[in-house]
Amino acid sequence: MPPHQRVWNFNPGPAALPLEVLERINADWFNHRGSGMNVMEMSHRGKDYEAIHNQAVARVRQLLGVGEEYHVLFIQGGASLQFAMVPLNFLSEGRTADYLLQGDWSKKAIKEAKAIGKVNLAWEDPEGTYNHLPRRGDIKLTSGAAYFHYTSNETIRGTEFFEPPLQEGPPIVCDMSSDIFSHRLDGRQYALIYAGAQKNLGPSGVTLVVVADSFLKQARDGLPTMLSYRTYAGENSLYNTPPTFGIYVMSLVLDWIAMNGGLEGMEKRNRAKAELLYGAMDNSGDFYRGTVWKEYRSWMNVCFRMPSEGLEEEFLKEAKPKGFIGLKGHRSVGGIRVSLYNAVPVEAVGELVAFMKEFQSRKG
Numbered sequence: 001m002p003p004h005q006r007v008w009n010f011n012p013g014p015a016a017l018p019l020e021v022l023e024r025i026n027a028d029w030f031n032h033r034g035s036g037m038n039v040m041e042m043s044h045r046g047k048d049y050e051a052i053h054n055q056a057v058a059r060v061r062q063l064l065g066v067g068e069e070y071h072v073l074f075i076q077g078g079a080s081l082q083f084a085m086v087p088l089n090f091l092s093e094g095r096t097a098d099y100l101l102q103g104d105w106s107k108k109a110i111k112e113a114k115a116i117g118k119v120n121l122a123w124e125d126p127e128g129t130y131n132h133l134p135r136r137g138d139i140k141l142t143s144g145a146a147y148f149h150y151t152s153n154e155t156i157r158g159t160e161f162f163e164p165p166l167q168e169g170p171p172i173v174c175d176m177s178s179d180i181f182s183h184r185l186d187g188r189q190y191a192l193i194y195a196g197a198q199k200n201l202g203p204s205g206v207t208l209v210v211v212a213d214s215f216l217k218q219a220r221d222g223l224p225t226m227l228s229y230r231t232y233a234g235e236n237s238l239y240n241t242p243p244t245f246g247i248y249v250m251s252l253v254l255d256w257i258a259m260n261g262g263l264e265g266m267e268k269r270n271r272a273k274a275e276l277l278y279g280a281m282d283n284s285g286d287f288y289r290g291t292v293w294k295e296y297r298s299w300m301n302v303c304f305r306m307p308s309e310g311l312e313e314e315f316l317k318e319a320k321p322k323g324f325i326g327l328k329g330h331r332s333v334g335g336i337r338v339s340l341y342n343a344v345p346v347e348a349v350g351e352l353v354a355f356m357k358e359f360q361s362r363k364g
């Protein structure tokens with residue numbers, strides 16, 4: 001077992017946080033750095049909180065390699081509210097937005113956009129298996145599209161784009177909820193990025209949005225205050241009370257990323273974990289059978305099937321008392337899903353792979 005009698009946590013979201021971050025929160029619990037308060041008890045207009053807030057903003061810019069030409073926003077309502085806020089702000093009358101239909105999350109994003117304006121499916125998997133992604137030439141753009149939306153990592157099926165699928169064309173909007181800051185990333189390639197915090201950034205309740213000022217200038221006016229990105233950008237996300245504790249934890253997670261080699265460090269760590277697990281699957285003689293085409297395999301959510309549903313059930317049942325948590329595939333697809341977000345240590349994957357080998361030697 002890991003330290004503090006914790007489990008090997010492979011939860012898909014909310015998910016594992018870095019142990020060092022939890023220890024830091026614990027140390028600051030009653031008296032955050034001499035303030036005499038927990039962060040939850042502070043005024044969001046006070047100096048102590050302001051420092052935390054601005055530190056998180058600065059870290060996001062630093063990790064993305066962008067400057068003040070990008071606004072860093074903290075919004076509530078999850079990535080699911082972003083599915084609607086993006087078209088509300090940018091899909092105006094008479095224009096079209098291009099979307100990739102790559103999986104369950106992009107499907108939900110498309111549903112919201114369609115309620116607001118005109119959507120073009122720039123690519124969809126004709127069989128609806130969601131086990132692969134389009135190649136560049138397969139994407140059919142609308143000329144003059146308001147933006148192009150895709151999901152960098154489809155959390156449920158386990159496919160991932162490591163680069164935007166377009167080099168040029170409309171402004172690129174990306175749902176990075178489940179792989180943000182997990183590998184090297186050039187923020188300048190994007191007009192808008194959003195990510196619910198609870199997979200790679202912190203607790204649920206806060207959503208990170210990064211938007212280029214040049215793109216924000218195209219946003220429409222006349223929206224309700226809390227649905228307009230301009231409100232958040234104009235007030236440093238302090239128009240109303242932001243989710244202060246979530247932003248505090250996010251700032252600690254971002255510090256942890258920076259202290260562990262930044263995005264390059266995360267990439268190294270995540271590559272090692274993915275290679276370990278996919279390697280074990282590929283060497284299992286089809287006992288652990290990956291569900292996604294190899295070239296599109298996600299480093300964050302590794303999905304596989306076993307020879308029968310009965311064996312999958314036995315596998316999960318045995319895994320739990322050994323401290324392996326969160327391995328059940330999404331209820332819509334079944335099978336096994338291993339989520340390997342930044343905070344999951346390489347050691348956890350080593351332990352899991354050893355268990356997988358041992359299980360196969362008994363049941364295979």
Ligand SMILES: *Cc1c(COP(=O)(O)O)cnc(C)c1O
Pocket residue numbers: 013077078079080081105151153154155175176177178196197199
């Ligand atoms: C989890 C997830 C969401 C939903 O996030 P909420 O914060 O629960 O709204 C959206 N997109 C992706 C890619 C996700 O992984």
